Amino acid sequence: MMAGAAFAVEPDEILDDPVLEQRARDISANVRCVVCQNEPIDTSNAGIARDLRILIRERLVAGDTNAEVYDFLVDRYGAYVLFKPPVNTTTLALWIGPFVILGIAAVATFLGLRRTKTKPETLSAEEEAALAALRKASDP
Amino acid sequence: MKRILAAIPLVLVIILGGFLLWGLNEDRDPNEIPSALIGREMPELVLKTIPGLSDGGLDPGVVSTHEIALVNVFASWCVPCRAEHGPLSQLAVDEDLPLYGLNYRDQADAAFEWLEELGNSYQGIGFDETGRAGIEWGISGVPETFILQNGVIVHRHLGPIVGETATRQFMDALNAVRGAS
Numbered sequence: 001m002m003a004g005a006a007f008a009v010e011p012d013e014i015l016d017d018p019v020l021e022q023r024a025r026d027i028s029a030n031v032r033c034v035v036c037q038n039e040p041i042d043t044s045n046a047g048i049a050r051d052l053r054i055l056i057r058e059r060l061v062a063g064d065t066n067a068e069v070y071d072f073l074v075d076r077y078g079a080y081v082l083f084k085p086p087v088n089t090t091t092l093a094l095w096i097g098p099f100v101i102l103g104i105a106a107v108a109t110f111l112g113l114r115r116t117k118t119k120p121e122t123l124s125a126e127e128e129a130a131l132a133a134l135r136k137a138s139d140p
Numbered sequence: 141m142k143r144i145l146a147a148i149p150l151v152l153v154i155i156l157g158g159f160l161l162w163g164l165n166e167d168r169d170p171n172e173i174p175s176a177l178i179g180r181e182m183p184e185l186v187l188k189t190i191p192g193l194s195d196g197g198l199d200p201g202v203v204s205t206h207e208i209a210l211v212n213v214f215a216s217w218c219v220p221c222r223a224e225h226g227p228l229s230q231l232a233v234d235e236d237l238p239l240y241g242l243n244y245r246d247q248a249d250a251a252f253e254w255l256e257e258l259g260n261s262y263q264g265i266g267f268d269e270t271g272r273a274g275i276e277w278g279i280s281g282v283p284e285t286f287i288l289q290n291g292v293i294v295h296r297h298l299g300p301i302v303g304e305t306a307t308r309q310f311m312d313a314l315n316a317v318r319g320a321s
Contacts, residue, residue: 034173034280047245048280051271076278078176 204291
């Protein structure tokens with residue numbers, strides 16, 4: 001959790017039940033504020049973020065599971081409101097795209113490295129002869 | 141193999157160029173959240189009008205009787221709404237479309253005075269004091285304008301329909317809906 005996360009949640013919003021309150025905080029931290037888009041509603045001071053925080057708490061008090069609360073929000077705002085979008089056909093590229101690119105890069109690097117690996121060249125017969133001559137000359 | 145390798149830089153440039161063209165398109169707004177409600181019935185809530193007014197409110201049973209209707213989310217505290225109110229009212233008259241309102245997170249007297257001052261061109265207004273109806277509609281701010289076809293949400297416009305670009309975008313969407321029906 002972020003250190004500054006407590007500032008936006010106002011005292012009157014906080015639930016008496018600490019377990020439910022913690023669940024509400026955890027959900028709020030993963031829900032994007034639709035006005036200030038890179039901020040979770042947990043830390044946002046926007047009016048609609050407050051409305052959504054209160055709504056999440058009401059649903060938890062009414063007995064909703066976390067998944068049901070997320071479904072409620074996604075139903076109205078789309079998967080966009082979740083900072084961690086669900087894995088499905090529309091978000092598949094988002095989830096596996098980076099790994100596909102990494103894989104392509106790995107294959108390309110592997111092929112590139114193998115190509116540049118040069119075989120040690122053997123000496124030609126003339127060079128062998130010259131080398132032998134030098135050895136002989138340097139022998140005492 | 142050599143030929144394929146030689147073509148790689150060209151392919152990369154084309155892919156990169158495609159992304160840049162897409163990214164630099166002036167009509168693309170990266171902050172625009174696609175509405176999750178497109179293609180769905182409008183929220184079932186029946187909302188009463190602003191206290192002091194006598195219209196029938198925002199009622200799905202009534203809105204769905206129109207082949208095409210507009211629902212404009214507005215508030216008296218919203219400055220762009222003030223700018224949009226006149227042109228949008230005129231657009232609804234010109235296009236012969238019923239215009240409904242969703243008065244979002246507003247105070248009754250402030251909303252009443254706002255309409256007194258600017259003129260009330262809404263056939264019915266839903267008074268959403270708490271903002272709960274706004275959440276049902278999936279709105280992210282005001283103003284927003286929905287195009288409904290027989291009660292089904294077919295388009296959402298974010299921000300005021302004021303000025304050339306926004307008006308053109310909205311009219312394009314409206315004409316697309318009309319063309320398809």
